[in-house]
Amino acid sequence: MALYVYAITGKDHPHRLDGVTGVGSHPSPVRTVAAGPLCAVVSDISEEIRPKRRDLQVHQEVLESLMADAVVLPLQFGYFASGDQTVQQALEENTDSYIATLARLDGCAEYHVRATQADEDELLRQILQDSPEARDLNERIRAGAQDPQLPLTLGELVAREVQERQDSLAAGLVQALIPYGREHTTHPPSSPDFLNLSLLVPHDRTEDFLAAEASLAQQIEGGVDFRLTGPLPPYSFVQ
Incomplete structure (x- = not known):
């Protein structure tokens, strides 16, 4: 199933996502996909996501919730991936760059x-x-x-x-x-x-x-x- 991707974080981020649902007309639980020292925060989707008011708000709320606990690398609205494996591959291929960006954004x-x-x-x-x-x-x-x-x-x-x-x-x-x-x-x-x-x-x-x-x-x-x-x-x- 396709994924909607909200952000990238370090693996030690608290990820307090219990009860949090994502974008779409049939929202799925927000969860993480891990690869080495990184995680992507995602939710499953079965439809094309357009920039409607509710979905824009949900996207922002997920990011603000994550930001409250630790640094995140936020993705703009509308970032999709074909599945968990694709996300893991992207994290593995860009580990050094993502870790450097998280360090640069930390505390801000x-x-x-x-x-x-x-x-x-x-x-x-x-x-x-x-x-x-x-x-x-x-x-x-x-x-x-x-x-x-x-x-x-x-x-x-x-x-x-x-x-x-x-x-x-x-x-x-x-x-x-x-x-x-x-x-x-x-x-x-x-x-x-x-x-x-x-x-x-x-x-x-x-x-x-x-x-x-x-x-x-x-x-x-x-x-x-x-x-x-x-x-x-x-x-x-x-x-």
Whole structure:
């Protein structure tokens, strides 16, 4: 029977899985497949698993339960194997790599920091206040100037200024937060975000990191919203 694979752990992980069932419309018990110093956490499946809300939630809950006890190497949603033997072979062939990754992730969790320009009008007011060129163009347009190029020129100037300010702010936020992480990675932000940062934060630095993030969120002006998510399985740091 095919398997759905949630994570890879060391053989000494507690694996408290009694009563835990997995993904699918007919959930099977979550169990382990062992090979040498490693285990894979799996459940049997007899159907194609799609990213439905329930199954996404189950996948996440299994990983969070495992994380509560010891380090795990989390797999993204939708990883399948043809059976126990295939899983064991993969563990045996990649033992050194998996053990090294588990060691690197040990004692850490992933946190996401995203930032969004929530108040665009406030940012526009700041640009008009700080930029004589933008202010002059805006005043000429408001006074009734008929040159059709003026709105286009102003729009291009404002867009350029917005991008520069957001890039600068994002870079400053990254530099302020990365000292709290063992590792970090920046992802291409999706609009309207201008920052999408993942940090691998050691457990003993979590309180300091959360305090620093909260302080930055209070200090930043200009209608910027911070969104912090975590602790999460360290998906972004699995190589």
